Amino acid sequence: MRRDTRASTVDRSGVPLLGSVHRIAHDPLEFLGEAREYGDLMGYRVLRDRAHVVVHPDAVRTVLVDRDDAFRKGSMIRRQTGTLLGKGIFLAEGDDWRGQRTTMQPAFYREQVAAYGDVMVDHAASTAAGWEDGEVVDVAAAARDLTLGVLVEALFGLSPGEDRELVARAAEAIATRFDSRRVASFLPDWLPTPTNVRYRRAMGDLRARLDEIIAERRAAVEAGELPGTDLLSILVTATDEGGMDDDTLRDNLVTFLFAGHETSAIALACALHALATHPDEQATAADRVAAFGDPAADPAAASERDALEAIDRVIDEALRLYPPVYIFFREPVEDVEIRGHRIPAGSTLSLSPWTCQRDPRWWDEPDAFRPGRWVGGSDRPEYAYFPFGGGPRACIGARFARLELRLVLATLLSRYRFEPVTGELSFAPSANLRPDGSVRLRVHGR
Numbered sequence: 001m002r003r004d005t006r007a008s009t010v011d012r013s014g015v016p017l018l019g020s021v022h023r024i025a026h027d028p029l030e031f032l033g034e035a036r037e038y039g040d041l042m043g044y045r046v047l048r049d050r051a052h053v054v055v056h057p058d059a060v061r062t063v064l065v066d067r068d069d070a071f072r073k074g075s076m077i078r079r080q081t082g083t084l085l086g087k088g089i090f091l092a093e094g095d096d097w098r099g100q101r102t103t104m105q106p107a108f109y110r111e112q113v114a115a116y117g118d119v120m121v122d123h124a125a126s127t128a129a130g131w132e133d134g135e136v137v138d139v140a141a142a143a144r145d146l147t148l149g150v151l152v153e154a155l156f157g158l159s160p161g162e163d164r165e166l167v168a169r170a171a172e173a174i175a176t177r178f179d180s181r182r183v184a185s186f187l188p189d190w191l192p193t194p195t196n197v198r199y200r201r202a203m204g205d206l207r208a209r210l211d212e213i214i215a216e217r218r219a220a221v222e223a224g225e226l227p228g229t230d231l232l233s234i235l236v237t238a239t240d241e242g243g244m245d246d247d248t249l250r251d252n253l254v255t256f257l258f259a260g261h262e263t264s265a266i267a268l269a270c271a272l273h274a275l276a277t278h279p280d281e282q283a284t285a286a287d288r289v290a291a292f293g294d295p296a297a298d299p300a301a302a303s304e305r306d307a308l309e310a311i312d313r314v315i316d317e318a319l320r321l322y323p324p325v326y327i328f329f330r331e332p333v334e335d336v337e338i339r340g341h342r343i344p345a346g347s348t349l350s351l352s353p354w355t356c357q358r359d360p361r362w363w364d365e366p367d368a369f370r371p372g373r374w375v376g377g378s379d380r381p382e383y384a385y386f387p388f389g390g391g392p393r394a395c396i397g398a399r400f401a402r403l404e405l406r407l408v409l410a411t412l413l414s415r416y417r418f419e420p421v422t423g424e425l426s427f428a429p430s431a432n433l434r435p436d437g438s439v440r441l442r443v444h445g446r
Contacts (some may be wrong), residue, residue: 032053120404134442286446289413308410310415
């Protein structure tokens with residue numbers, strides 16, 4: 001693969017007032033992809049905010065790992081998502097973030113995540129049982145419903161029940177509000193546009209329901225009716241002990257509802273579509289699953305680290321090509337130097353897996369779906385691939401998400417062969433990198 005050690009930066013500030021907003025709105029992914037043509041950093045502007053796309057993996061590592069103490073999430077992302085994520089772990093800083101992370105960590109210990117395997121395969125098997133041989137299935141919609149069920153049962157100790165529609169309505173309102181193809185998405189959400197009104201109403205309904213759930217769980221914990229090992233019980237206990245207020249608890253439930261089930265659903269739908277459009281790769285993965293056996297028969301064995309390596313390679317490759325979180329933001333709290341360039345405090349740095357993970361300097365045939373590229377080692381930089389972020393603030397739910405994708409994908413492949421109906425995928429870059437519309441596949445029973 002081609003190597004390039006350029007240390008350059010280009011400024012593409014755009015037009016007065018808007019900056020690069022019009023170009024980003026035209027095609028956000030194309031804008032991020034163009035950054036690869038300009039070396040290590042590409043400067044741009046969003047309204048009054050100065051920003052850079054960070055292109056080189058070593059620069060990504062500097063920001064996320066080596067100098068992580070010199071960066072925070074930043075004012076631009078806080079203005080954009082503050083009304084959505086509030087005081088939860090995603091936007092928290094400093095001691096507040098460390099306290100929240102420490103409180104939540106037990107729910108994501110390796111042994112605890114492995115214990116969720118039964119829930120994951122049960123939901124996958126139930127989803128598969130609802131399909132008929134030859135049926136055309138919108139796997140994007142099915143994946144959202146499946147991953148929501150897994151998350152709510154495993155992490156909240158609940159059944160989604162009638163709340164599925166409430167969450168789905170909020171998810172659609174969020175996706176529309178933060179759709180980067182709309183210039184209005186860069187404007188404050190207090191402006192009374194129809195999109196903003198729907199967004200605020202949907203979020204108000206969701207938060208009201210979450211307040212009811214919190215009250216119900218608090219009463220159950222106090223009565224000793226629950227073991228208190230799921231994330232919701234842990235957070236409720238933390239508020240009762242003074243470690244977190246109810247607003248922060250509710251904001252964290254919102255964060256996990258959408259960061260949890262939406263991102264996993266996107267990855268699952270994209271992996272299934274990639275396998276459907278690459279029948280040889282699908283056959284290889286299905287053969288490996290058949291050799292292992294039905295994951296639903298022994299979720300504990302399927303959860304072991306090396307149990308289904310072929311499925312793990314499919315997941316790695318799907319996350320490389322279609323990272324659900326396609327951009328991370330950081331802001332230096334002091335002037336810093338990155339790859340020989342001074343970045344002033346208060347600038348916004350955009351770290352994009354979409355950009356790095358399709359860079360031909362690090363990846364042969366970067367736009368091709370090739371799970372085999374993950375066999376053996378590689379000399380590419382570590383942060384040429386970072387779908388879950390990195391450093392101290394790497395996604396707390398990464399282990400949960402990877403296990404869920406492995407068990408669900410293997411369970412579905414053990415029951416069905418997938419054939420494409422939807423052709424090439426297109427995307428609606430919003431808070432996450434959602435497929436733009438349905439992802440339709442025909443299922444054939446094995």
